[in-house]
Every structure is written in structure tokens, then in C-alpha cells.
Amino acid sequence: MKTIFKALAAWALLAAAGAACAAGADLGQVDKQPTNWVAISMFGIFVVGTLFITKWAAAKTKSASDFYTGGGGITGFQNGLAIAGDYMSAASFLGISAAVMASGYDGLIYSIGFLVGWPVITFLMAERLRNLGKFTFADVAAYRFQQTPIRMFAASGTLVVVAFYLIAQMVGAGALIKLLFGLDYWLAVVIVGALMMIYVLFGGMTATTWVQIIKACLLLAGVTFMAIAVLAQFGFSPEALFAKAVQVKTQIAANDGKLLEEAAKIGLAIMGPGGFVKDPISAISFGMALMFGTAGLPHILMRFFTVPNAKEARKSVLWATTWIGYFYLLIFIIGFGAITLVLTNPEFADTIKGVIKGGGGSSNMAAVLVAKAVGGNIFFGFISAVAFATILAVVAGLTLSGASAVSHDLYATVFKKGKADSASELKVSRITTVALGIIAVLLGIAFEKQNIAFMVSLAFAIAASANFPVLFMSVLWKDCTTRGAVIGGFMGLISSVGLTVVSPSVWEATLGYPKGSAWFPYTSPALFSMSIGFLGIWLFSVLDRSPQAAKERDAFKTQQVRSETGFGASGASGH
Template sequence: MRTSKLIFGLLAVLASGALLAAGADMGQVEKQATNWTAIAMFGVFVAGTMFITKWAASKTKSAADFYTAGGGITGFQNGLAIAGDYMSAASFLGISAAVMANGYDGLIYAIGFLVGWPIITFLMAERLRNLGKFTFADVAGYRFQQTPIRAFAASGTLVVVAFYLIAQMVGAGQLIKLLFGLEYWMAVVIVGALMMVYVLFGGMTATTWVQIIKAVLLLCGASFMAFMVLIKFGFSPEAMFAKAVEIKTGLALKDAKLIEEAAKTGKDIAVLAAAKGDSIMGPGSFVKDPISAISFGMALMFGTAGLPHILMRFFTVPDAKEARKSVGWATVWIGYFYILTFIIGFGAITFVLTDPTFLDAKGVLKGGGNMAAIHLANAVGGNVFLGFISAVAFATILAVVAGLTLSGASAVSHDLYATVFKKGNADSAAELRVSRITTIVLGVIAVVLGIAFEKQNIAFMVSLAFAIAASANFPVLFMSVLWKDCTTKGAVIGGFLGLIASVALTVVSPSVWEVTLGNPKGSAWFPYTSPCLFSMTIGFVGIWLFSILDRSANAQQERADFAAQLIRSETGIGASGASGH
């Protein structure tokens, strides 16, 4: 009773704060900025999810309940929840915005995000479920010394979670700023507070059901948007592409930079504008060189198999068979959704960029580029559908943020506190307490970083998290499960090398060094879009080299233990909740 009162008390404080702030800001914000239909739907959704959280809180009695919903989620439910986790603000808002801005090149996100799933299906899902309990460190450290491998796993998890959280908080902040008429920082604080309520009280059970409901709503909403876009063009993608090229060409004719270039070079402005319009149907407008393309693609493909909040979902099902089924269903929903985002992106060019309602005085999209899908919802479905899609987008962000926070909290409480500091002797209540304290700390960090990175494209911010996951977590997971000569020393040193290299190269890349930190253009030390080609190679080579050089007695034992690990990973014999098959 006390828990539920606290939940609804927090909700009341948040809701009243939001409305007061909205009222205070109304005089300074354009009238369209506050959408009361959307706010009403927000309220319905938040009230519904709070009810789920209250129900989940009554079922969350142990650490296993908190982290993995007691392992009682079916494969179909988990597949929808994984899709819900994966179809984040980056996917819905970020990819559609990238397609609107860059056309064909925006598709690299959708393709890259999707092709990581076969790797998980055939290499990871079954082994993860058979070897792990709560976190991916259980799998990576199955035959290794626990203290060093868990210290690395927790570090890798927290860095990935931090970068991923930034993108979600930026999306949430811009969305609520657009609809409520709030200051950006206020919007980010409200989202951070709501997310903490979900995770603190509901754990994995609440997070899973919020993700399932959100996935269904998002798939329905995106399907309707894509249908309404295509119906205008007689269900002809060619007609839609032709119209998008025509619109982009027309906009280029008014582009001050292009006019200046024509004046300097003496080239015909119409020829330059036509080339600019046609560029959206071919590569090169976003990823400008082969190394960036390969590196970026590697990050999106291999990063999926290193994302802690996705890997954690495989421990919520009862056995390996259900884990495989989870991936199958998740791949179906995610693949379908990414086809829709491409249509939505081109739909935004044809519906939104030509309508002054959605542009400010400078001709820039209201709310920023990330809001393309939200404006398209208004264009094809009016105010009511805008309210629905806005509430779903908000739900999308909230569910993903909750999943991320949960994985970060479990890394600290389960990997560091219970295993490293308490040597496996921590009781469930103490572990839960540490997890909840970590949730609050992560929530505060997410809010601060969300405010700092306000101007970044959220799909791009997520790609940086993928690059770090692909360079640190994935090589350690892959080599520890599939290479018998991998040792603790190799995994930890190689993993940290990949982690440090990916973070360092990300910081000195143009996107962070110049755009976020404000250094002069051309001053970035690392010239490429993504560090993954270099940092992932460093991670794998580091693991291989330091494992081969490790001649210690521990290393010999770890190599000998590989046979037992292989049998359990392949058969499930000895895994919790598994019967072998």
C-alpha cells in the first residue's frame, strides 16, 4: 500500500509540475506549442503504465523478479518486448528524420540495426539463456575469474547505457517541448523522473509489459502513417520518390549556401539544385567515404549483440527454446517497422517540408529535425492522431529508458556489488537496495547528459552507443563463448582496450569534438563518422594477443573448462529453468 501511494504521489507531483510549467510558459510560446489532445493521451498512457507498475511492484519480491521478471515471460511476449526495446526514439524519430534529411543514406540505420539480429539468432540467443542468470557478465565470465571480468562488464555496460540514454532523453525532451510548450530542460527532467518511478517500483515485469503495449501501439501507428502516405501516391513508391526529389530540388533553389556557391563558381543554380534534389536517391549525402560506411555499418551490425539491455531480455524467458523464439518474433516486428520508417521519412519530405504550418520563421522544422515523424502524424491524421503518435513516441522513449536503466542498475548491483565486493554473499534485499540507488544516480546522469546533447540527431547518438558495444562487449562475449583459448587476462585487457579506444575516438570525432564541444570545424583528431572499424579490431586483437601470451595456471584451467561450458551452452543441461533438449 505504501509503495502504491508513493508511486501515485510522485505521479501527481510530476503532472502538476508539468501543467504549472506549461501554463507559466504559455505566454512565451506559440499557441500551437501546447497540444491538449496529446497531453490528454499522455495522461491516459502514463496513468495506464502506472497501474502496470503498481501491479508489477506487488510481484517484485526478489532480485530475480526485479531483473528478469522471474524468468516467466513467453517467447512471443519477449519478442514483442525486445522489439519494443529496440524500436526506440532513435528508430522511430531518428531514422525517419535521417531519411527526411539524407534520403537513401538514412536507410543505412535501418539496414544496420536489422542485420545484427541474425548474429544474435545463430550465435548468441541460445547460449546466453543457457549460460546466464541476470546479466551478460554471467555469460562472459562463466569460466573466468569473477572480479576482473565483472569489473570490465559493468564498465562496458555503464558506458553503453550512458550514450544510449542521451539519445532517448534528447528525443523525449524535444517531443515534450514541442507539445507541452515547456522549456527543453524541464521536459528532460520530467522524463527522467517518470522513468525512475517505473524502474524503482516495477522492475523488469513493469518494463516488459510497458514495452509490449508500446510495441503494439507503435506498430499500429506507424502502419497507419505509412498507409496514409502511400495512398496519396496510389501506393506507388516511385511516385513518392519522384515527388520527394522535386520538393528537395525546389528547396535547394532557395538555399542560401547553394546560391552563394553558384555565384562563386559561375555554375547554373538550376543544375546545382537538380543535383542536390537527385542526391537523396543515392549514397553520399550522409556517409561520405567507404571507411566511414564500413565502420558505421559494423557498429550497427555487431553493436546489437553487445547491447546490455537487449542481452538482458534473454534471461526473462524460461529456456533456450523460448529465447530462440524471442529472436524470431523480434526480427519479424523490427524488420517490418524499419520498412515503415523509410516510407515515413520520405512521407515527411512530401507532406511536412512543403507545409508552412510545420516550419518556423527561418523555414526550419519546429521542434528540430528529430520531430519529422510527429509533424507527419499531424499532416496525415490531424490533431487526434498527432496526440496518439506523440503519446506512443513518449511511451517508446520511456520504455527504452527504463530497460536501459535496469541493465545499468543490474551491472552495478549484481556484477559489482554482489559478485565483486560481496564475493557472492550479498542477500537479495541488499542487492535490490543497491540497484534502486543506482537507478536514481543513472536517472540524474541521463538528465544532465540529455540537456548537454540537445542539438544532436538521436539516431546518430545511438550509433555511437552501438560502436562502443561492438568494440567492448561483443568481442568479449563472442570470444569467451566460442574460442577455447580465451582467458580472463585476454578478455579483460582486450575488452578494456576496445572500450577505451571506442570512447576516445568518439570524443575526438567531428560529431562530438566539433558539434557538441564547439571546437572549430576541421579540428577533430579522428576524421571518420564511427570509430568501430578501428576500435573493434583493437578489441579483438587485444583479446587474442593477451590470451595467447597468458601462460598462467589460471589460464590453463580456463582453457580446460571450455568443454564443460560448450556442453552447457549447446544443450542447456544445468541451466536454471532448462531441462535440456
């Protein structure tokens, strides 16, 4: 194992060195800029540092429990920071700031939507999850149901959500490495995929947690400095910042040939809603996806099993919500900073058209360029390394939840009927990690031009339509049965994926079909697919009169006692 780790680590460092050499050779021709050795050095330091964390964690990762949950010994404060690290993803840092730069106030929909899901987790999920589960959310859903069908559904839901979420992270990573090193986008995505596989394969949850904690602290420090530096340019007056942003957007519209009055309206539009979500159904559907999707994200739910008891699980959510709320307030300021400092700077953007240079139609690098505008090359290097850390930590958490779905839910419980030993389960998990890494790289290359915050919103829509209804109903509704949960869950999953594929965002923007040809007209499918999921669970549970269903209804009282008191759960009860 040590030999393999050293070989892979050496290979990753060689890849990074090769990237630096390629940057030195090619960046002058690609972007007509000198190589940013400060940024590249900081990036290299981070990669080496996290490889050492992984080596340390690998020595502690001896069992399936260590690999999936860090042995359940992580404190509430540490776990809260790690959850915040997991949640403050490339979509949050790069995608939301890009959305604010493009649409102004509408970008705030993402921030608020991502944040308001946390009370649902705090009051309905966190404590019950910790008391009922072991490694994955399927442990909770399957507590009183038949193991095989419910775990097959849970694994399917987890893998689909992980795949969509991974796309966004890989796109962000590819764009970042491309900007930093001047490499081809596809090569940048391959390097990121390789590093991610090393972290997860050898370090498991312990390495992932510590990379997330370090990255969360660095990211919070970085965005705090950026927000203060942006406001300092306008005498610490948000009003002056917004007024300048309106002026910049008005000028860009005028450059595009708009009449002065129309240009002024376009400029002022960034201070109100309507630019991104244009109809009430899309607004409600999009809001539901962001709000309830949080409570169905497998890599977030998995973190509640890393703490010793329910009390620490509650503390985790409290700390996570605090850090995430603070972070999103600052991202809004940074997004407006991108309008005023990036779009007006000829070094970064085409100031006539108001688009970032070399982005290939994507504005995902807005936040990183704000860092360069306010802090020069050193801070640009720091934020680039932190953004990369952000992506790597989230991708590692996602891959871990996908690997656990296959190895724990499918292999150990369904195929081996609970008789798999820890070593073979770990082996399957590592094979799955490699497979997921390859899929992530291929999908990251295919979706290069998409806004990454939007790609993540699609993952949230699927989580809200499939995982959340099953989790919610199995824990809180006594009449829910295996048949209802599995059929309703698959109805929510299939309808959300199907409607996502035939929506304008994928059908037209990614698959290249003509504008107006999408079968489903709305931005997000959640309003429809989530309703289908809940309706399916209710209908097929009510219609289920089998002896097995009667047993499952009778078992609800035992489940309720365990979920609310922790009596019988591993670790302390939390009381």
C-alpha cells in the first residue's frame, strides 16, 4: 500500500511539475501574459500539503468504519467546519459570484436558496440521522424496510446526484487550472481527477475531513479579505458599490448598440429580480430544489455519521449554518466587485462587450480575478490554491459518498446479504472510486461551458425529488412501506432526470438542439418531480396491504423511539 501511495503521489507531483513547465512554455502564447510563478508555487505547496495529510490519514484508515466515517470520532465543531467546507463548493465560490456578476440581484437566489435548506436539516434530520444510521442515508431509510429494494434505490439516487454534482466541480477545476497554468482544459480536468482519486483511495473520510476543515478556514479568511478590499474601494459603502455596478452594466448595454434609455433599464435590472428566473413556476420550482435538495445530498447526510452522538450532530449543523450564512453574504459583495473591478479592467475582460477574456463563453473565474484585482499576484495565488482546495475537498466527499453507496449499500448489504468482511468492502469502495473519477473527468470535459452554480442546482433538484421524499416519509410517516418508498423514490428520480435532460439548460445549451425545441420549458424540474415522488410514496404505501407492509407499520414506533432518543444507537444517546 505504501509503495502504491508513493508512486501515485510522485506521479501527481510530476503532473503538477509538468503543468508548470507547460505553463512556462505556452502561457505566453495562449493568454499573452507572463507565467504567474507565485500562484503556481502556492498551488504546488497546497498539493504537497494535502498529500501529506492523506499519507497521515492512510495510516489511520484500517476499517470500513474509518474509511466512511473517520471512526465516528470527529467533534461537532470540526464536523460543522467540514460540512461548511463540503457545502462551500466550486458552485458556491466560483458559480454564485459569476451568477451575481452576470445577473446581479438574481444571483442572490442561489445564496438564499442554498442556505434556507439548513433549518430543514437542523430540526427534522440531523439528530434522527445520527441515531438511526451507520454509514449512509440508506441505513436510515432502510431501518424498518426490506433491505435489498430500498438500498438499490438509495444507491441509484446517490450515484445520479453525485454524478451531476461532480460535473460542476470538475468544470470549475478545469477552468481554474486552465487559467493558472495555461493548459488545455481537458488536461486540467484529468490532473484534478487523478489528484482526487489519490486523496479518497488512501485517506478516506479522515483525510477528506481535514482537507475540508483546512480549506474552509482558508476560504473564509480569503473571502473576508476580498469582501473588505472590494468595499474599501467604495469607502465601505455598499450603495456606492451597487451604483457603480449599475453604471458599468448600463455602459456595456450602450456599447452593444442599445438606446440610452433602454441601456439604463438594463443596467438598473441587476438590482431587481427577473433576469434569471423569468416566470413564477420556474421561481417556485428552483426555490424548492435548492431548499429541499440540501436535505437529500448524500455527501452532506453522510457527515452526520462521523460524530459520536446526536448532540454533536446538532452542534455540527449550528456551526455549519453559521459559517455558510456568513460566506454567502460575502459572495454577494464579491459578485458585485467582479462587475466593478473585473469587467472594467482591460487585463481581465473585454470592457466593450463586458465578458471575461479567455473564458470560452464562461464567467466562472470571476471571483479569482477579483482576488487578483484587489490583492495582486500573491493573493491571486492564494485564492487560486484555495479554490482548487475547495473543489478537491468537495469532489473527494462526493466520491466517498458514491463509493459507499456501491460498496456498503449494494455490495455488502444486497449482494453479500450483510456478510461481507471489512477488507473486501474497502476494496470494492476503492474500485468504485476509480470508476467515479473516470466518469467525473469525462463529464467535466463534456459540460465545459455550463455555469457551475446552475449545474449544481440540477443535482439539488434530483436530490429533492428522489432522496429527500424517501428519507422524510420513512422517518416521519408510520404508514410508509418498502413498496411505496421504492416505487415513489424511483418515480421522483426518473422524472427529475428525464425533465432535466429535456429542459433548455441541457437539451439546448449542452446537447446543441435549436433554441425553443426543449420539451420541458422550465428552469428546474423540482416542483413537478418532487410532487411525483411524494405522491408515488403515498399512493403505493396506502395501496400496499401485504403482511410485510403491516410489519413495517408496526415497526414505526420502535424506529421513532430510537430516532428521537438515540436509545440503542451506536455511541452516546446525546441526552
